Each structure stands twice: as C-alpha cells, then as structure tokens.
Amino acid sequence: MNIERLVEMANDIAANQAADRPSAVVLIAQHLRRFWEPRMRKQIIDHLHNGGAGLGDEARAAVALLADPIHNQK
Amino acid sequence: MxxxxxxxxxxxxxxxxxxxxxxxxxxxxxxxxxxxxxxxxxxxxxxxxxxxxxxxxxxxxxxxxxxxxxxxxxxxxxxxxxxxxxxxxxxxxNARLAGLRRNVMELYISDHPLDCLTCPANGHCELQDMAGAVGLREVRYGFEGANHLAVVKDESNPYFSFDPSKCIVCSRCVRACDEVQGTFALTIAGRGFDAHVSAGNDQSFLASDCVSCGACVQACPTATLIEKSIIEQGQPDASIVTTCAYCGVGCSFRAEIKGAEVVRMVPNSDGHANHGHSCVKGRFAFGYATHPDRIRTPMVRDSIQEPWREVPWDEAITFAAKRLQKIQAQHGRGAIGGITSSRCTNEETYLVQKLVRAAFHNNNVDTCARVCHSPTGYGLKQTLGESAGTQAFDSVMHANVIMIIGANPTDAHPVFASQIIQRLRSGARLIVIDPRRTDLVRMPHVAADFHLKLRPGTNVALINAIAHVVVSENLIDHAFIAERCESGTFEKWRDFVIEPQHAPEQSENITGVPAAQVRAAARLYASGGNAAIYYGLGVTEHSQGSTMVMGIANLALSTGNLGRQGVGVNPLRGQNNVQGSCDMGAFPHELPGYRHVSDGATRASFEAAWGVTLDDEPGLRIPNMLEAALDGSFRGLYIQGEDIAQSDPDTEHVTAALEAMECIIVQDLFLNETAKFAHVFFPGSSFLEKDGTFTNTERRISRVRRVMQPLGGKADWEVTLMLAKALGYPMEYRHPAEIMDEIARLTPTFSGVSYSRLDEQGSIQWPCNVRAPDGTQTLHEQTFTRGLGRFVVTPYVPSHERTNDKYPLILTTGRILSQYNVGAQTRRTRNIAWYAEDLLEIHSHDAETRGVIDGDWVGVKSRAGETVLRARISDSVQPGVVYTTFHFPESGANVITTEHSDWATNCPEYKVTAVQIVKVTQPSAWQQRHSRLDRTQKKLLNEREPLRS
Structure with missing residues (x-):
C-alpha cells in the first residue's frame, strides 16, 4: 500500500490521541493493533525499521511498541 | 385518499x-x-x-x-x-339529524361533478360514501347555477393531480400541510363562493413551496388531490405493510397493489417511526423498481473491454466462484473481500459478512457506513458503550432544547424533520450548528435561537468551546457525573476543556463563530431543560469525525442529558439500514453486535455455529481494499448494493483500484458506475422484492415484506447462498426468518427478535432480550451499556485540507430532498422534476469576484481532481464556502473530494475540500473521459450476448 498514506494515517491517529497522556503511545499502538489489517501493520513496522520517514514522535513510538512482541497484545 | x-x-x-x-x-x-x-x-x-x-x-x-x-x-x-x-x-x-345532513350534502353535491363512474376515486370517495350514508336522493337547487365545474386542473406535480372542480373546500389538505408536514404551502384563498385551495399564492403545485410529501393527497376525501398512478392504473385492491428503502427514518408504508403491480405507497398510520407521514421519495419515488434499465439476467465477461454475456444463474455463480478461488490460490486468502450496503436488509448483510468470514476465510468485509457513520460507531462505543443513537424519534416531543449539528433533516430525514418542526412550534428552542443556512434555521413559525455558522472542518474546536463555557460557568450536572460517569475521566476532560485556548473568544479565530453566540448557545443547551442533540454527516464526514462524536457525547454526559425522554445523542443515519448493516457485523474488525474479532469467546460462539475457524485479525476497510488493489495484494471483490465508483471519495483513485482488480462481482439493480468495471453482474432486488428487516436510526427493526417477485428470479440472500455453496461453504436457510433466528441466537442485543415478534409488535427497538423483552426505547436509562459513562479528551487537530491562493474556497457536500445518495433510484423516477443535475452553490461575493452569474458553468478544481458544475448563486452558503450534491455520476462531485479521512475509522472527509472555482465553457477532462467510458460500457451492455434458451 501507499506508505505515505499509511504514515499520514498513523500520524493522524497519534495527533488525536496525543492529548491522552501519559498513555497516548499505548493507545495509539492499541488502535493500530485493533483496526489495522496485518499487512498494513507489517508495512508500517517495516517502514519504521527503514528509518520511519515522516512518522511523528508519538506515531514512531507507537509503531515501535506495535513491533515489540511483548506489547503486541490484541 | x-x-x-x-x-x-x-x-x-x-x-x-x-x-x-x-x-x-x-x-x-x-x-x-x-x-x-x-x-x-x-x-x-x-x-x-x-x-x-x-x-x-x-x-x-x-x-x-x-x-x-x-x-x-x-x-x-x-x-x-x-x-x-x-x-x-x-x-x-334520528330524523332531525338526517334531514340536516341531507341538506348539507345537497349543497355540496350541487357544485360537484356527477361523474362518479369515471372518477378515479370511485368506490373510495368519502363524498360519494356520505351521499349514500345520508340518503341523498335529489338536489333541489339544480346544476345550472354558478359553480366551479369548469375550473382547470393543475397537473404540474409529477405524481398527483389537483382537480379543483371536485374540491369541497374542507381544508383537510391545507391542515395536513400545516399540521402533519409543517410546510404551510397550501391555503384557502378567497372567501365565500370564491374560497378555493391555493398552492402558494395561487401558483401551480410544482412552483409553490409544496414538498410533495403527499399528506394532502392522503387527506383529501374526494378525487381533488389524487395520485396519477391511480388515475392511470385504477385503484389497488390489496395492501402489504413494508418499510421504505430510502433514508434512516425507516417509514412504514402500505404498498397498495393490484395483482403484482404496485399502484401506490401510502404511509402506514400505525408506523412507529413515521406515524402515517411520508416524504416525496418514500411516497412516490418507487418507479425505479420496474424501470427498463433494470438488469434481469446474470452476466459475465472476462475483461471490462468485452461485451457482457448473459448466462444462467448457476453459470454466473460458478464463473464468480472459480475466479475468487483462483485469486486466493495465487495471492492468498486475504486477496479478496466483500462490501455490503445499507440498502440491503439485515439478513442480506449478515449473510455477506458470514460469506466473507466463513467462505473467504478472512475479515475483509465492509459496508457503506464506512463512508458515513463509522465515526458514530466508534465514538459512541468509546463514551457510552453502544454504537447507536440513544432515543426513539418520539422522544423529541419531550425536548426543551434541540441542538442540530451538521444535519439537514428537512432534506435528508424529512419525516422526522416534520416531528422536530411540530415540537419547535410548540415551544422548544433550537440551536443549529452548520456552515450552511439550512431550512430549519428560519421557516414559517420556526426560527433558530442560534445558528452557529462555523467554518467547515472546525467542529471539534467549536464543541470544545461550548464545553469550555459549560465547565467554566459551572453548568455541569455534578450529581449525574458522580453517579453515572467514570471517575477520573471527567476530571481529565474538565481540566482539558477549561484550558484558555478552548475559550470561545480564542476559538472564534478558528471557527468563525462569534464568542457571544457560542456562550449563549452553550448556556441554553446546558440549562434550558431537556436538551437533545441530533447530528448528521456534517459531524462524521471529517478528519475528526470520531473526535467530534465523542465531543458531543462528552457534552451530553457533562450536562446529564442522557438516559431519559427528551434528551440524548442521536445520529441521523443517511440510508435506511445504516444502523442495521453496522449491527450485523459488516465491519472488518467486528462480528455482529459490535464485538471485536479478537474476542475469543465471541469468536468461539460463531465458530461453533458456523463450523469454521475464524480469523482473529481485523480485515481491510474499503479504502484499505482500494489501496491494496493498487499494490496488487487485493484482487477480487463481491459488492452487494454499493456503488463505490460514485459514492466514495477521489473517484479517479477508486476507479484505478477497480481497474486493477481481476474479479469484480456487482449485485445491483442497474449497471451502476462500479459495474462498469465489473466482470460478473448478479441482478439484485429492489426493496419491493425483498423479504427481511431494516433497522432505522432509532434502532427500530421493521419488516420488509415482499410485494412482487424478484425480477432477476432470485432473492439477494439466495444469491449469496449460491455463491457460498460454490465456494464450498453451503449455508442452509429456507427463509430470511431463519437468518434472523440465527442472528438472535448469536447476538445478545437481538436475542428476543424474531419475525413472529415483529409481526406481533409491528417493530422492535433493540436491545431486545430477556432484560428488555419488548425492546428498548431509550438507551442508558439506569446505567450506560459500558457501565459508567466515559469522558474522552478531544483535541482539535486541523484538517490537512488547507485553503491557499491556489485553492481558496472550501467545498462541502450534501443531499437534497428529492434525490437519494448516488441517485441510482431517484434519478430513475419523476423526482428529476425537482432536481435534474448537481449544482454548485456559491455565495454572491465569491461569484462576483470570479465573474460568475447564476447558471454559469464553473470548473471546480481541488488537489484531487477537477469537474464542471452549473453555478447557483445562494446566500445559504457563507463567503469562502461552496456546496454541491453527489446525486448524478456525470457531475463527478467525488472527483474533487480527497483521500483524507477520519483518523479512527477512515470515514472520508467529504465535508472539507479546498477548491478553486473558475468560469468555463466545456466539461472537465475527467467528465470527457467519463462520458467516453459511459458510452463504451453502455454499448457493451446493449451488445451483450443474450441468454441461450
């Protein structure tokens, strides 16, 4: 899928949940986990591993959390 | 009649x-x-x-x-x-009364045509009945005196005739227009002998303010106002109660028939949603069901460049199944999916999601609620625990303050609008939040107390400003919050909205709404008694649609306006079965009853019933499917009742994705825009051919009853069954009632629903189960579905769509009364008399600076694309904002809308597109391409290989 589009979507999720501190990053990761189809999640994780261009700080942290099997709870 | x-x-x-x-x-x-x-x-x-x-x-x-x-x-x-x-x-x-009545009737009949045998109301005329009842045998005055027998008929309305010569000036039509519809389009003009029914100021019905709801026709005791269908076809001899297939009000109708022919649709006075009222669409616009454009035979083709080939049902099903199986074999089980529609019944939608989950073995199923009210599902679930509106329509009659946000009920939900108007005229106060001046802002005997005319895309900033006033002026309901809401979330939200940047004086720069108006409206909402919020797509179809829904819920929670009559948070769903299609699990992350696919216990109950292992991962949403089609990982799509090539945003992106797929199966009434890219066409059924249920916007489940046989020979649910069987997953149902029985067994909120209960009660509002055996009028009365109400912090995040020198105006889109959604149905009716093309509303200031006058062709260009529409100068829109509808494919309204969407649900941001308008003389490049595609595909349809007998 278009990675720019996925990055924009991840950043939008982050922007709307960033105010929910201190759990924002966990909430963003949960959102990605619950609503994004696996190939979308894989693609954004791969993108992060390739530098994560365009991802904002919270989105980046959330994708990192999503990639971490310990935190990858449904 | x-x-x-x-x-x-x-x-x-x-x-x-x-x-x-x-x-x-x-x-x-x-x-x-x-x-x-x-x-x-x-x-x-x-x-x-x-x-x-x-x-x-x-x-x-x-x-x-x-x-x-x-x-x-x-x-x-x-x-x-x-x-x-x-x-x-x-x-x-008694004899005295009989004499008096005969005298009265004698006067009436002395000025009435004696053409009973050729009169369309013959046998159902109240005047004729009364003449018989009172024993009228003569008219002593004769018929030669002054009379009205030669007055000319008004045939201007496409659906009914007005013959003043038959009028007895009983005022029933005038009163129906006033009391039932609330339009005041009719009056009795003149006095004494000159008294007569007048539409507007002695205008024709079509030229007057008449909205053609049909209330006057229904009220008329003679043939003065009568349906042209009765004049043309004669009177019906039987009726079947069913449910309208247009908007989310879900009106109950009596389909009056003669043999297999529908003569007219009459609103059912026992209808729980509409109480005997109707609008121009439900009442009159049913002719599409038998329109010559209906496709009645299955068709297949190997590529979209080839002519269609008519084939028997079994061949079409096998063709489709083999293609889907081949795609999955080559590209994996996630390479195909299904889309169902809010125009389908609950049972049909349930079967499509079951087909995808059990036979496709994935969760790639979505519904058109994705592009309208998916943020409602998300937002209300997060805050209140149930993805549904809280009230019944009748609750509005107990409201003291009505707040309407981003909705235009007189056009999109006209029958409920009439109820709102009744309540407003009896004293309720009104707050309208909308970039446009909708009819409810000011109409006869209705004036909004406040019209907060905000800039498109700033909803959340405005709801936060309203909340700021409620909190800072201590208008909150402390007792309600203490008893009913989650500890901690209120304080977090309160501390958020009290921040200075949310003060109306600060947000005025963002929203464009004067702070004093915001403060006054907030005070009215919070302290004016029962306050009810009704909202529409002007809330959801934004990049912050879900945030706004949660902002609305926050406001209602903070003021205690939930859990009783007259209050609540109420989405006005665009189409008839938006609520139902969501309830039925037609979302890629949820099983029926809004339960996440990762919920093991829920999944286990479906696995046990269906005999398959279900995927525990969320599937692709519609926009994700399209993206995946463009990267080659998604190649096959079964679409029942949807037309994504017209209704979804960024048309060129959608059609590129459709072109990229190997197998598109469309099940519909007509060769719609999407079907032009299809390889398989299954003839679908109109609502008149369906058996099933619809669930309206107040969670009301109503029966849809078959009035005529499916023109394609198969009911829609039977087609899904055949496809499932061909894919190796047979489903056994003999009637849609059995599908509902399965839904009830597997869905706790539906456990008490059955066709026999629906026949008994007429309709049922879910939840209907052991705790609420007769259904539930008002949600969250004692506790919220999630237990305690939850406040959610709602930061305002500006849209990506920004105006600049190149795109200085904001385009917002919407609907009009006489047309419905993509127009596939209403364009094929006489409703085009009112609206035959999509128009671009533009403020005179913006028009003047561009040299545009009313009726000019203008190019509308956005970052996504360009189209050409005819301009209509209007002060309903504010300077800087333009507006159009999307009912006609050639208009290409969605060529201009962008891929931006709600952050939580991917609901498209239809309501905010930055555009430039210029005067032009020819169609856009897209329109020229579309015209060529349309001609080619119609030719391929017309040249189709006929079915071999």
Missing amino acids: RSIDELDWGTPAVSDATLVTLEIDGFSVSVPAGTSVMRAAAVAGISVPKLCATDSLEPFGSCRLCLVQIEGKLGFPASCTTSATSGMRVTTQ
Whole structure:
C-alpha cells in the first residue's frame, strides 16, 4: 500500500490521541493493533525499521511498541 | 385518499389515563378524557357521517355533517369538536339529524361533478360514501347555477393531480400541510363562493413551496388531490405493510397493489417511526423498481473491454466462484473481500459478512457506513458503550432544547424533520450548528435561537468551546457525573476543556463563530431543560469525525442529558439500514453486535455455529481494499448494493483500484458506475422484492415484506447462498426468518427478535432480550451499556485540507430532498422534476469576484481532481464556502473530494475540500473521459450476448 498514506494515517491517529497522556503511545499502538489489517501493520513496522520517514514522535513510538512482541497484545 | 385498508377514527387518539364513560345511541363506551364524541362513537362501532374530519388532523368543525344531539344541550354540536364527558348521552341518528345532513350534502353535491363512474376515486370517495350514508336522493337547487365545474386542473406535480372542480373546500389538505408536514404551502384563498385551495399564492403545485410529501393527497376525501398512478392504473385492491428503502427514518408504508403491480405507497398510520407521514421519495419515488434499465439476467465477461454475456444463474455463480478461488490460490486468502450496503436488509448483510468470514476465510468485509457513520460507531462505543443513537424519534416531543449539528433533516430525514418542526412550534428552542443556512434555521413559525455558522472542518474546536463555557460557568450536572460517569475521566476532560485556548473568544479565530453566540448557545443547551442533540454527516464526514462524536457525547454526559425522554445523542443515519448493516457485523474488525474479532469467546460462539475457524485479525476497510488493489495484494471483490465508483471519495483513485482488480462481482439493480468495471453482474432486488428487516436510526427493526417477485428470479440472500455453496461453504436457510433466528441466537442485543415478534409488535427497538423483552426505547436509562459513562479528551487537530491562493474556497457536500445518495433510484423516477443535475452553490461575493452569474458553468478544481458544475448563486452558503450534491455520476462531485479521512475509522472527509472555482465553457477532462467510458460500457451492455434458451 501507499506508505505515505499509511504514515499520514498513523500520524493522524497519534495527533488525536496525543492529548491522552501519559498513555497516548499505548493507545495509539492499541488502535493500530485493533483496526489495522496485518499487512498494513507489517508495512508500517517495516517502514519504521527503514528509518520511519515522516512518522511523528508519538506515531514512531507507537509503531515501535506495535513491533515489540511483548506489547503486541490484541 | 387514505389507505384502502385503514379505518378512520375521525379525530386523533388522546392519551389520558383518565377514562370517561358515556352513552352513544344507547351503547355505553369508555374513552380517554379529551376524546371527541366522534371518535368515541367510532370506538363503540358507530359511524358518524363526516367530511372535514380525519384522524390524522385536529378537528375543524366546518362540514357540519357530523352533527349529533346531546341530551341536555341545545342545538346540534359537531361531534368532531365536542369532547366526550362522563354521563353524556349522545344520539347520532334520528330524523332531525338526517334531514340536516341531507341538506348539507345537497349543497355540496350541487357544485360537484356527477361523474362518479369515471372518477378515479370511485368506490373510495368519502363524498360519494356520505351521499349514500345520508340518503341523498335529489338536489333541489339544480346544476345550472354558478359553480366551479369548469375550473382547470393543475397537473404540474409529477405524481398527483389537483382537480379543483371536485374540491369541497374542507381544508383537510391545507391542515395536513400545516399540521402533519409543517410546510404551510397550501391555503384557502378567497372567501365565500370564491374560497378555493391555493398552492402558494395561487401558483401551480410544482412552483409553490409544496414538498410533495403527499399528506394532502392522503387527506383529501374526494378525487381533488389524487395520485396519477391511480388515475392511470385504477385503484389497488390489496395492501402489504413494508418499510421504505430510502433514508434512516425507516417509514412504514402500505404498498397498495393490484395483482403484482404496485399502484401506490401510502404511509402506514400505525408506523412507529413515521406515524402515517411520508416524504416525496418514500411516497412516490418507487418507479425505479420496474424501470427498463433494470438488469434481469446474470452476466459475465472476462475483461471490462468485452461485451457482457448473459448466462444462467448457476453459470454466473460458478464463473464468480472459480475466479475468487483462483485469486486466493495465487495471492492468498486475504486477496479478496466483500462490501455490503445499507440498502440491503439485515439478513442480506449478515449473510455477506458470514460469506466473507466463513467462505473467504478472512475479515475483509465492509459496508457503506464506512463512508458515513463509522465515526458514530466508534465514538459512541468509546463514551457510552453502544454504537447507536440513544432515543426513539418520539422522544423529541419531550425536548426543551434541540441542538442540530451538521444535519439537514428537512432534506435528508424529512419525516422526522416534520416531528422536530411540530415540537419547535410548540415551544422548544433550537440551536443549529452548520456552515450552511439550512431550512430549519428560519421557516414559517420556526426560527433558530442560534445558528452557529462555523467554518467547515472546525467542529471539534467549536464543541470544545461550548464545553469550555459549560465547565467554566459551572453548568455541569455534578450529581449525574458522580453517579453515572467514570471517575477520573471527567476530571481529565474538565481540566482539558477549561484550558484558555478552548475559550470561545480564542476559538472564534478558528471557527468563525462569534464568542457571544457560542456562550449563549452553550448556556441554553446546558440549562434550558431537556436538551437533545441530533447530528448528521456534517459531524462524521471529517478528519475528526470520531473526535467530534465523542465531543458531543462528552457534552451530553457533562450536562446529564442522557438516559431519559427528551434528551440524548442521536445520529441521523443517511440510508435506511445504516444502523442495521453496522449491527450485523459488516465491519472488518467486528462480528455482529459490535464485538471485536479478537474476542475469543465471541469468536468461539460463531465458530461453533458456523463450523469454521475464524480469523482473529481485523480485515481491510474499503479504502484499505482500494489501496491494496493498487499494490496488487487485493484482487477480487463481491459488492452487494454499493456503488463505490460514485459514492466514495477521489473517484479517479477508486476507479484505478477497480481497474486493477481481476474479479469484480456487482449485485445491483442497474449497471451502476462500479459495474462498469465489473466482470460478473448478479441482478439484485429492489426493496419491493425483498423479504427481511431494516433497522432505522432509532434502532427500530421493521419488516420488509415482499410485494412482487424478484425480477432477476432470485432473492439477494439466495444469491449469496449460491455463491457460498460454490465456494464450498453451503449455508442452509429456507427463509430470511431463519437468518434472523440465527442472528438472535448469536447476538445478545437481538436475542428476543424474531419475525413472529415483529409481526406481533409491528417493530422492535433493540436491545431486545430477556432484560428488555419488548425492546428498548431509550438507551442508558439506569446505567450506560459500558457501565459508567466515559469522558474522552478531544483535541482539535486541523484538517490537512488547507485553503491557499491556489485553492481558496472550501467545498462541502450534501443531499437534497428529492434525490437519494448516488441517485441510482431517484434519478430513475419523476423526482428529476425537482432536481435534474448537481449544482454548485456559491455565495454572491465569491461569484462576483470570479465573474460568475447564476447558471454559469464553473470548473471546480481541488488537489484531487477537477469537474464542471452549473453555478447557483445562494446566500445559504457563507463567503469562502461552496456546496454541491453527489446525486448524478456525470457531475463527478467525488472527483474533487480527497483521500483524507477520519483518523479512527477512515470515514472520508467529504465535508472539507479546498477548491478553486473558475468560469468555463466545456466539461472537465475527467467528465470527457467519463462520458467516453459511459458510452463504451453502455454499448457493451446493449451488445451483450443474450441468454441461450
């Protein structure tokens, strides 16, 4: 899928949940986990591993959390 | 003419717990206090002659035919305007009364054509009936005197005729327009002999303010106002109660038929959503069901460049199944999916999601709610725990303050709008939040207290400003919050909205709404008594649609406006079964009943019932499917009842994705825009051919009953069954009732629903289960579905769509009364008399600076694309904002809308697109390409290889 589009979507999720501190990053990761189809999640994780261009700080942290099997709870 | 199968009780029912007992013609009868003598007589089985009275209207007392004698009272009071009282003794028939009634009838008939045998109302004319009832045998005045017999008919309305020569000036039509519809389009002009029904200021019906709801036609006791379908086809002889397939109001209708032919649709006075009222679409625009464009035979083709080939059902099903199986074999099980529609029944939608989950073995199923109210599902689930509106429509009659946000009920939900108008005229206050001046802002005897005319895309900033006032001025309901809401979330939200940047004076720069108006509106909402919020797509179709829904819920929670009559948070769903399609699990992350696919216990119950292992991962949403199609990982799509090539945003992106796929299966009535890219076409059924249920926006489940046989030979649910079987997953149902039984077994909120219960009760509002065996009018009465109400912090995040020098205007899109959604149905009816093309509304200031005058062709260019529309100068839009509808494919309204979407649900941001407008002389490049595609595909359809017999 278009990675720019996925990055924009991840950043939008982050922007709307960033105010929910201190759990924002966990909430963003949960959102990605619950609503994004696996190939979308894989693609954004791969993108992060390739530098994560365009991802904002919270989105980046959330994708990192999503990639971490310990935190990858449904 | 009222429905052929409905009794007329003469005057409206009265709900009063106190009963009065009286005697009528020697029979004792008890009725609620305040009931008319006429209605009491009807309850006792005694019919009092009448002409100006009917039970949908307040009594008028003008015809003097319903005179009765009451012991101890002088004269002959009209039974329609006289209330029954305890101990009253009434005589409805004696020689004196008979004489008086004959005299009255004699006068009426002296100025009425005696053409009963050729009159379209013959046999169902109340005047004719009354002449018989009173025993009229002669007219002593003769017929040569001055009369109205030569007055010319008004045939301007496409659906009904107005023949003043048959009018008895009973005012039923005028009162229906006032009391039922609320438009005040009709009046009695002139006095005495000159008195006559006038549409507007003696205009034609079509040129007047008449909205063609049909209330006047239904109320008319003669053939003065009568459906042209009755004039053309004759009178119906039977009726079947069913549910309208247009908007989310879900009106109950009696389809009046003659053999297999529908003669007319008449609103059902027992209808729980509409109480006998209707709009121009439901009442009249059903002709599409038998339109020549209907495709009645399955078709297949190997590529979209080839002509279609008509094939038998089994061949079409096999063709489709083999292609889907081949794609999955080559590209994995996630390479195909399904889309269902809010135009389908609950049972059909349930089967499509079951097909995808059990036979496709994935969760790639979505519904058109994705592009309208998916943020409602998300937002209300997060805050209140249930993805549904909280009230019944009738609740609005208990509201003191009505707040309407981003909705235009008079156009999109007209029957409920009439109820809102009734309530407003009886004293409720009104706050409208909308970039446009909708009709409700100011109309006869209705004026909004506040119209917060915000800039498109700033909803969340405005709701936060309103919340700021509520909190800073301590207008919150502390007791409600303490008892009903989650500890901690309120404080977090309160601390958020009290921040200075949310003050109306600060957000004014963002929203464009003067702070004083915001403060006053917030005070009215929070302290004006019962306050009810109704909202539409102007809330959801934004990049912050879900945030705004949660902001609305926060506001209602903070002021205690939930859990009782007259309050609540109420989405107005665009299409008839948006609520139902969401309830039925047609989302890629949820099983029926809004339970996440990762919920092991829920999944286990479906796995046990369906005999398959279900995927525990969320599937692709519609926009994700399209993206995946473009990267080659998604190649096959089964689409039942949707037209994504017209309805979804960024048309060129959608059509590129469709072109990239190997197998598109469309099941629909017509060769719609999406079907032009299809390889398989299954003929679908209109609502008149369906058996099933729809669930309206108030969670009301109503039966859809088959009125005529499916023109394609198969019901839609049967087609899904055949496809499932061909894919190796047979499903066994003999009737949609059995599908509902399975839904009830597997979905806790539906466990008490069955066709027999629906037939008994007429309709049921879910949840319907052991705890609420008759259904639930008002949600969250004692506790919220999630237990305690949850406040959610709602930061304002500006849209990516920004205006600049290149794109200085904001385009917002919407609907119009006479057309529906992509127009596939209404464009194929006489409704085009009101609206035959999508127009671009532009403020005179913006038009003037561009040299545009009314009727000019203008190019509308956005970052996504360009189209050309005809301009209409309008002060309904504010400077800087333009508006259009999306009912006509050639308009290409969605060529300009962008891929931006709601952050939580991917609901498209239809309401905010930055555009430039320029005067042009020819169609856009896209329109020229579309025109060529349209011609080619129609040619391929017309040249299709016929079915071999």
